[in-house]
Amino acid sequence: MHILLVEDDAALATHIMAGVREAGHVVEHCADGRDALVRATCECYDAIILDRMLPTLDGLKILAALRATDDATPVLILSALGDVDERVRGLRGGGDDYMAKPFAMSELLARLETLARRNAPVAETTSLLRVADLEIDLAAHSVTRAGRRIALTLRELRIVAYLARNAGRVVTRTMLLENVWDYNFDPQTNIIDQHISKLRQKISEDNEAELIHTVRGVGYMMRGA
Amino acid sequence: MRRLLRSFSFRLALIYAGLFCLSVALLVGTGYWLRVTVPMDEVRGRLEREAEQLQTAYGRGDLPPLAAALERRAARLDGPMAFHALLTPEGRTVAANLPSWPLQPRRDLLFIEADAFADGVEIDHTALVRDIRLPNGARLLVGRDVEELINEGEILRTAAVWILGVTLLLGLGGGWLMSRAIGRRIEALTVTVRQVMEGDLTGRVHVRGTADDFDRLGETLNMMLHRIQTLFQAVQRVSDNAAHELRTPLARLIGRLEALEHLAPDASPARLAAGEAIVEANRLQQILSALMRISRLENGRHPLHLQRTDVVQLLEDLFEFYQPEAERIGTNLIVSARRPLVADLDLDLVFQALSNLLDNALKHAGAGCRVEISAMREAGGLVLSVRDDGPGIADEDAARVTEQFYRAAKASAVPGEGLGLSMVAAIAHAHGATLELVAAHPGLRVSLIIPEHHATGAEQRGTI
Numbered sequence: 001m002h003i004l005l006v007e008d009d010a011a012l013a014t015h016i017m018a019g020v021r022e023a024g025h026v027v028e029h030c031a032d033g034r035d036a037l038v039r040a041t042c043e044c045y046d047a048i049i050l051d052r053m054l055p056t057l058d059g060l061k062i063l064a065a066l067r068a069t070d071d072a073t074p075v076l077i078l079s080a081l082g083d084v085d086e087r088v089r090g091l092r093g094g095g096d097d098y099m100a101k102p103f104a105m106s107e108l109l110a111r112l113e114t115l116a117r118r119n120a121p122v123a124e125t126t127s128l129l130r131v132a133d134l135e136i137d138l139a140a141h142s143v144t145r146a147g148r149r150i151a152l153t154l155r156e157l158r159i160v161a162y163l164a165r166n167a168g169r170v171v172t173r174t175m176l177l178e179n180v181w182d183y184n185f186d187p188q189t190n191i192i193d194q195h196i197s198k199l200r201q202k203i204s205e206d207n208e209a210e211l212i213h214t215v216r217g218v219g220y221m222m223r224g225a
Numbered sequence: 226m227r228r229l230l231r232s233f234s235f236r237l238a239l240i241y242a243g244l245f246c247l248s249v250a251l252l253v254g255t256g257y258w259l260r261v262t263v264p265m266d267e268v269r270g271r272l273e274r275e276a277e278q279l280q281t282a283y284g285r286g287d288l289p290p291l292a293a294a295l296e297r298r299a300a301r302l303d304g305p306m307a308f309h310a311l312l313t314p315e316g317r318t319v320a321a322n323l324p325s326w327p328l329q330p331r332r333d334l335l336f337i338e339a340d341a342f343a344d345g346v347e348i349d350h351t352a353l354v355r356d357i358r359l360p361n362g363a364r365l366l367v368g369r370d371v372e373e374l375i376n377e378g379e380i381l382r383t384a385a386v387w388i389l390g391v392t393l394l395l396g397l398g399g400g401w402l403m404s405r406a407i408g409r410r411i412e413a414l415t416v417t418v419r420q421v422m423e424g425d426l427t428g429r430v431h432v433r434g435t436a437d438d439f440d441r442l443g444e445t446l447n448m449m450l451h452r453i454q455t456l457f458q459a460v461q462r463v464s465d466n467a468a469h470e471l472r473t474p475l476a477r478l479i480g481r482l483e484a485l486e487h488l489a490p491d492a493s494p495a496r497l498a499a500g501e502a503i504v505e506a507n508r509l510q511q512i513l514s515a516l517m518r519i520s521r522l523e524n525g526r527h528p529l530h531l532q533r534t535d536v537v538q539l540l541e542d543l544f545e546f547y548q549p550e551a552e553r554i555g556t557n558l559i560v561s562a563r564r565p566l567v568a569d570l571d572l573d574l575v576f577q578a579l580s581n582l583l584d585n586a587l588k589h590a591g592a593g594c595r596v597e598i599s600a601m602r603e604a605g606g607l608v609l610s611v612r613d614d615g616p617g618i619a620d621e622d623a624a625r626v627t628e629q630f631y632r633a634a635k636a637s638a639v640p641g642e643g644l645g646l647s648m649v650a651a652i653a654h655a656h657g658a659t660l661e662l663v664a665a666h667p668g669l670r671v672s673l674i675i676p677e678h679h680a681t682g683a684e685q686r687g688t689i
Contacts, residue, residue, distance in 0.1 A: 009473050015480035080472035082514055083521065084573060085528065102476030102510050104503070105483045155545060181546065185577040186514070188584045188645055194549035217500065 001025040001046040001116050006036040006062070007078070008054050012101075016049065019105040020112070033057025040066055045073050046116045049108075052079035052090070060093045067094040074115040078103070084184050106218040110170040117166070129164040132224025134203065134211055136164055145203060155180065156199050163212060163222040172219035196220060234407040238400020246392050253385040261378040268305065268353055268369050269334060276355045276367050284359045288313065291365070292320035298367075306370035308339055308352040314362035323352065326366055330356045337368065351375055410439045414446065424524050426454040461524070468517045475513070479506045515644045522574075522651035529571045529655055536566040536600045536607065539576060543598060547583050555592040562600040568607045568675065571656070575609070575673075578652040581645040582611040582671050590615030590668065606658075606676035614668035623662045649673070 003020055007013040008031045020027045028045075030036045033054040040048060040062070052059035063075055074097075077090040082100025090098040097111050127139040133146045138161055143150045152160065158180045163171055173192045178184075196212060204210050213221050275298070283291035288311060295309040299322055310321035323339055339350040352368035359365055413431060420428035429450060430443035486499035521527040537560075544560045551558035579598065586596045590613035597612045618626065626646050646660075649671075653660040658675040 009477070011477050012473060012480065015477060015484070018484065019480070082472070083518065083527070100514070101472040102479045102506070104507070105480060153545070181542075183542065183576040184573040185580055186511075187546075187580055189550065189588070191546060191550050194553050198549045198552075217503070 001112070002044070003027045003112065004036070004040060004043075004045045004048045005029045006033070006049065006054065006059070007031065007051045009051075015105075016108070019109065023109050023112075025112075031055075033059070033062055037062045037065055040073065041069060041071065047074045047076060047112055049076050049078055049112070050095070052077060052081055052086075060090065063094045076108075076111055076115055078108075087184075104172075104218070106170065106215075107172045107174065110172050110175065110219065113169045114166050114171075114175070117169070129161060129167075131164045131167045131211060131222055132209070134160075134164070134224075136161055143203075145208065148205075150202055152199075152202060156195070156202070159195060159199055160203070163220065167222045167224075170215050170218050170221050175219070232404050232408055235400055235404035238396065238403050242393060242396020242400055245396050246389055249388055249392050250385070253381065253388060257378065257381045257385070261374055261381065264374050265353075265371060268371055268374070271304065272334070272353060272355045272367060272369055276357055276365070279365065279367065280357060280359060285361055288319050288361075288363055291363075295320055295367075304369065305373075306350065308337075308350075308354065308366075308368035308370070310364075310366040312364040314364075316364075319363075323354070323366060323368065326354070326356070330358055330364055332356075336371075339368070339370070414439075414443065417446070417450075421450060421453075426450070426457055457524075464520065468513060471513060472510075475506065475510055479503060479510075482506060512644065515648060519644070519647050519651045522648075522655045527655060529574070531569040531571055534568055534570045534572055534575075535564070536568055536570075536609070537562045537564045539570075539572070539579075540598050540600055540609075543576065543579050543583060546580070547587065551587060551596065554587060556587055556590060557595045558587075559595065559597045560599070561597060566600055566602065566607075568677070570675070571652075574652045574655065578649045578673060579609060579611065581649050585645055585671075586611050586613040586615070586669075589613070594668070603674075605674050608672050608674050610670055610672040612665055612668065612670040614665065617664055617667060617669045618662070620664075623664075626662065 003025050005013060005016055005020070005027055007016065007029070010031070013029050013031065017027050017029055028039070030039060031054075033056045036050075036054070037057065050059045050063065054062075059077060059079070063077070066073070066075070075095050076097045076099060077095040078099050078101060079086065079090065080101045087098045087100070096115055099108065099111065127137065129136040129138070135144050136157075137143075138157075141154075141157060143152050143157065143160060159176065162176065162179050173190065176192055177187070200210065200212050203212065209224070211222055211224065213223065215221050279291065279294065283294060292311055295311060299307045299309060301307070308323045310323045310326055311319040313319060323337060326337060327335070335354050335356065337352045337354050339352045341348045341350055349372055350370050351372045353371045354366050354368035356364070356366045417428045417430045429447050432440050432443045432447070434440065482499050482503045486496055486503065489496035489499060518527070540560045540562050544558060548558055583596065583598065590596055594613055594615045597610075599608075599610050599612070601608055628643075628647065650660050653673050653675075656673075656675050658673050661670075661672040661674060663670045663672070
């Protein structure tokens, strides 16, 4: 992936670039708001990581200017303004995802992956998802594994669907919380883990292969075999 | 009315009116004593003396000389008009200028109507009469006219009633006016102070410009408020900047630690240590976020997004979120609420608050316990409660658990930063709600009581 990083803090930028490069992406960096806008409109990136508080131009202004030119490049806003309101402003302003500083590199990478994919033609409208021998029919609200029907609650269905859509990619706990639950809140305990473990019990019976894998310290990943 | 009676200025006015009435009463009383009581006593004394003299001079002799003496006494003009009546032991009248008298003699002084007619006009007289039995058996009544004194007494008494009545009315009316005037100005001060207390530091007392006591008080208060606002804003700026400035370095720190973890060989002590350091750094970040959020909520800078909410749905979502965890630790989680139950709430905030409460209940109650989330409408408003039948908390802790970083002594074994309830308290504050911790015997019941009428008020404050 070709990624543009807009971040004025040099040390943090170096760290992010190192992480993103290590994950196999090409990354360009710029520290100034105007410069960033010029580059974003001239070149074609797969995703943009955008800081909010920049010299000369606010990140949200860059975003607005970018969206005004019908540019749909996925933008991940990265900001020290982590409050719910700021988050909502960022997303309403055209951001595709919002992360508060400080963040874990793994979380950033996981989000970048899903962002870039979201832009790909494999639209979210697909109602049939398949991972190994697991089949999810969203329209019919049914989940089957190797022909065996699995009874799931609506929430469990949403978790499975989200994981399946991002099959092969890491999904962090925060991402699950944001995408599967309709409340914007911060649970004090890792309740998500309990939901996943229940889900695992339902999906994988005794001798079936595990489909939901734990990525230590980061989150989960769904993949066959 | 009770409010009026409780008002300090009205009580003052009441006392003032009371004292004023008392002094008027004293004045009128003295007048009455001088003009009526004393002269009446004089007449009484004179009658006693006259009766005494007549008795000694004529008491043992015949009646005609006494009758002559009485006629002479009546003709003399040396004081109030004299009255008399002399009767034989058999009851026959020897001499009299009193129109009537009681049949039976009395020992004490008595008043007798003694109206006279002169030139066809009735002249009122009232006689104060002494009625004695002479040693020779005759009955002698001697009296003096006290009509004027009695009239004067009546006039003074009527006047006293009127004067006191008017004084009392004036005192009460004046008191009411005074207390209303003072009360209004005190109320204005109270309203401003309350407004400031609720987080709007821009509130100022209206000063009339008359430079009176209240204006001076108002000006002083305004100066104080201005000072507080300045200080508060300075503190705010510092803490905002601090929190903000801390985030970026913290991000860098976590980044470096992640790099370190990555560089260290698998399963090496260095990698483990780096992993632990990352966990600690993340915790630090969570504390920072929570603190910033609490501070924004507490000083009313976090706008509320009120929306019509199906409260039962909210509880069911909460239940659904926590059910797997409750199952894991073996706690029986119950929702008790009945539709329809709709209220204007900030969905995310209330969910956060209840989530913190539920989290606490599950953490502290432990296995085999029962945790109940309930919602109901009561007189005070909407009551959202989380109740457990676990060990509960000590009374001295109950008052302090909402303080930031406070953790009850016996909770030290349970992980946590001591910010959960502070957050709940801040969310309650933003909703104008009260947070109540009640021992449920066994266990603890924590309730958020959200007043209905406040919903619109909170929205207004949120938009400032």
